[in-house]
Structure formats: C-alpha cells, structure tokens
Amino acid sequence: MRLLRPAGAVLLICLVALAVLPWFAEKYYVQLFTKIMIMAIFAMSLDLLVGFTGLVSLGHAAYFGLAGYVLAFAAPQYEAANLWLSLALAMACSGLLALAIGVLVLRTSGIYFIMVTLAFAQMVFFVFHDTKIAGGADGIYVYVKPVAAIAGWEPFTLENYTHFYFVVLALLALVYAALRVLLASPFGRVIAGIRVNEQRMRSLGFRTFRYKLVCFVLAGVLAGMAGYFAAAQFGFVSPETLGWHQSGKVLMMVILGGMGTLTGAVLGAFAMMLLELGLQGLPDFGGMEVAKHWQLLLGVFIVFAVLLLPHGLLGLGRLASRLRRKPAEAAE
C-alpha cells in the first residue's frame, strides 16, 4: 500500500483531533463543532454539484430545510420520532424534491441554471413561509430529539450531546469516504468529463442528463441528511433554513475552502462558521453596535475573498507550497 501523502496525513490528524475533542472541550464547544460538522456535510453535498459536476445551484438550502420540516412533521408532538425511520423519510423527501426540481432545472445551464434553482428554492420557501401548514413565518419546534431504537435496543441517544457529536462525526467521515469512492469510480470520471466538456461526453455516447440528475438528487439527499440533524440539534425549523441566505452561505463555504476537493468544503464550513461567530462576538466600536451589523463585515469579507482568493483557502496552501518549491519561477 502506498504511504500517506502529506495531504492525507493532515486529514488524518484533523480526524483524530476531532475524535478526541469531546474529552478536552466544554459542552459549548462540542455542540458548536457538531453544528459545524453538520454544515460541513451540507457543504460537501453542494461541492458534488458545484465543484465536481459544474452545476452552480443557488437553491441548495431547499433540500436542507425540507428535511428539517419532515422531521418536525414525523415527530408526534412532545414525543420522539424514530431516528431511522424519520431520517430515511427526510432524506427520501429531499431526494424526491431534488428529482422534481432537477428534471426541470437541468434542462437549462449556465446563468439560467443559477437563476432557476434559486427561483424554485424560493417557491419552496414561500410554501412554508406563506401558508399555515408548518407554523408559517414563525417556524415549528422539534421538542424531543429522535430516538435511535432498533427493536427496543438503543445504540446511542441524541439527547446526550457527546453521542450526538460522535454520530455527526461518523456521518461526516462516512459521507466524505463515500463521495471519494464515488468520485474515483467510473461514474465520477463521467461527471468530471461533463464538467469539463459536456458536448464531448454526449458525443461519446453518455446520457449526460441522467448523470447530472443522479448527482443532483444525491446532493439533495445528502443535504437532507445534514438538514435533518441540524433540525434535531437545534430543535427548531423556520423558513429561513431553506431561504436563499442559507443557500448563499453554503455556496460561500464551498468556494471559500476551495471547490472540487471535498476537503475544501469541510475547511470552508469550519472557516465560515467560526468567522460568523467571531463577527457576532465583536465589541462595540465608536458607539456603533458592530456585532448587531456583523453581516456588513461578512459581506465585505465575501467581496474581498472573491477578488483575492480565486482558489479558496486550499489555494493558499497550494500557492505556499509552490512558492517553496520554485521560488524563482513563482517570483516572475
């Protein structure tokens, strides 16, 4: 077996660090990292579309938010839902929504695709925001966390925040590994080909529409998985979870980390969530409540990130290693 590359070693160290975190960190930080890892799964699902298939979706939060609503519906009020059943149901619903929307939006490409994914996601947003089916604009509570019972036996309980953390960490590693395997498979080579030159893949006889649709649905299902656990952890679902600010945020995570790498999506999720937290904790400055208007600083940050970091944070690392290797060439 080939020895680990440096990138792989770093990845392994990060994984080990995350695995031992609950023994060293306080409850607040364990829960924070749970939340971040959920967003990392969400970001990876979008990376599959944006980075690997070349489909820039600006409506990805719809599948994330819908799964949360499914959990809220599936749980009898004040009682716990069964984790396995409700999770499967939530992911299936997100997948079906992605199938229905995907069939329509994949008829378009480029700028159209961006606009149409956004428009359909907003349609879903308005369904939950304007009608009374799930509390309207006020949202809906998930009072009790789902129970992971298999025929009376409970391997773990989500009420315990450490258990929750490890479940999400395991899912993060699982989704990462599964996507890696998928992307290395012939299927992954085909979607890479579609990203680079769809016309050529079509002329080679690949039915590119089907491949793209499979990716779109798979990304929706994974986003649903993330949305389910986000709702279970937070105990509350509101239309904002499927609004376009959420879609914009997750897209920013993917780009900030570096798209088309999976690792970048995870890195971006950590960077973005910690940045948000940092901005929200800023002290008042010159009589202005800086923390209240943290989105202003986030906006400025995004603008500068787009202008100065074309390949994301991972691009910085690559740039640094290239500078080290060929200082003379890079200086030109």
Add this chain to the structure above:
Amino acid sequence: MDANTFLIQVLNGIQYGLLLFLVASGLTLILGIMGIINLAHGTFYMVGAYLAFSLSQYFGSLWLAMAGGVVIAVAIGLALEWLLISRLYHRDHLYQVLLTYGLILIFEELRSVVFGDDVHGVAVPEALRASIPLTETLSYPVYRLWMSAVCLALAAGMYLLIQKTRLGMTIRAGSANREMVQSLGININLLYRLVFALGVALAAFAGMIAAPVASVFPGMGNQVLIVCFVVVVIGGIGSVKGAMLAAILIGLVDTFGSVLTFRIGGVQLLPELSGMMIYLLMAAVLLARPEGLFGRRG
C-alpha cells in the same frame, strides 16, 4: 367578478408588470450584454425606494427626490462597475454570484444602520393624489395610472435607444460578439459601464416610483429580485422584448392568481398558494422552451 373589478385588476396587473419590467430589463441587459449575473439588482430597487423616502423628506418633494435619486443611482452603478464588477468579466458565474451576494449583505446592513428596520411610507405627490371614479364605490388612483404611463414611456425610450441610436447599435453588437466589437475600436469597457449604470438607474427608479404605493421596507429588494429572475427566465436572457412580455404576463398572473383561487369550484385552494402560480408558469416555459420565449438557444 363584475366588469369594473375586472378592469381594476387588469390595470393593477399591468401596472405591476410594467414596474417589474423596469427592474427586469436592467437585469436582462446586464446578463445578456455583459454576461454578469447580478444578484444585487433587487437591492438597487430597495436603494431607490429608500432614496425616495429620505430625499423626499429632505427636499420636501418627491419630484426633486426622484431627480436626485437617479443621479445618485447612476453614480453608484458607475462606481460599482469600476471597482468590482469589471473584475468579474473573465471569471466564472459562480464568483459573480458570490460577489453580488456579498453586495446584498453590505447594502442590506448599511440600510439597517442608516434607516433602521422599520417600515416607512412615502406620500403620493400632491398633483397625482386624485382618483378616477368608476362606480359609486370603486375608483382608480391617478398615481397608479401615472406609474404605468411613465414605465411605458421609459420602455419606449429604451426601445428607441437600443434599436435606433448608434449607442444602441454598439450595445446590440456587443451582446452578439464582444471581441469583434472591441477589435472594431469601440471602447467596450465604457459601454459595459454605461449599461450597468443604466440597469442600476432603472431598478432604482422603479423603487422610487413604487415607494408611495408599496411602502418602503427591509427585504423589499430580494422579493423583487426573485420575481425578476422568473421574468428573465420566461422572457429569455438579453431580450428586452421578452422581458416586457413576460413582465406583463407575470403581473397579470400574480394579480389574478390571488383573486381567482377563491372561485375555483368546490375545492377550497389555499389562497396563499397563489404566489406559486408564477413559478408554475416558469416551470411550464422551461418544459416547452428552456431558452425562454425570446431567448437564443445555447
């Protein structure tokens, strides 16, 4: 529904559609000619409305506020294109999405810092405060008619500008083949800057004239943006004619959608779901003509 109510709904639908056209035409021009997807376009609509609100208080007249507001909007457009947008022409749409998304956050928060998060109203100008009586109980406000007339005049002006002037000719040529236009010695950068500023000014102006009837509130820009995306998708990117037709269509569908759902037979539809009508219309257009009614394929 009797004839008078029907007439009022038609007028409302057309007026809403024409207003949408002002915003969407800028969006479609920027998309079609510059290839830039501008999420912040709805934000300029909001900026226009807040300019109308603050300047009309300052000047004491909505007319002066509109004049001043358009000047400010053009300045904002020129500055943004020069500072930020011009760096995006050769980048993927993805980065355009992100940068303009960042602009939305910046403008929304600046709005919150300067004006707070309350809903504001703008008074209808004295000269247009009358209503035209239709029956004893129904009447139609003159201001709304004036709005429609102004929008139509601007649409006609745009048609003349694009079809009949030298500037319009270069704009059309630029959208067909920008390298060729550049190699013929036309300053394409200046052209783009003008088109962007024109789009910003149109969106802001739409916000200004809408302020007295629609009130001025946070998030108003994003609401309009999404509907304008639907308009552009239905009309076809870059087609001003398509934007006009689609905007009127959307205006009528949206207006009648909320009136008619009460009347559908025994099935009580949720009246709130009437907001979905325009998306269903978009889905239908996508199925039949993915490139939009007046779009070019590819």
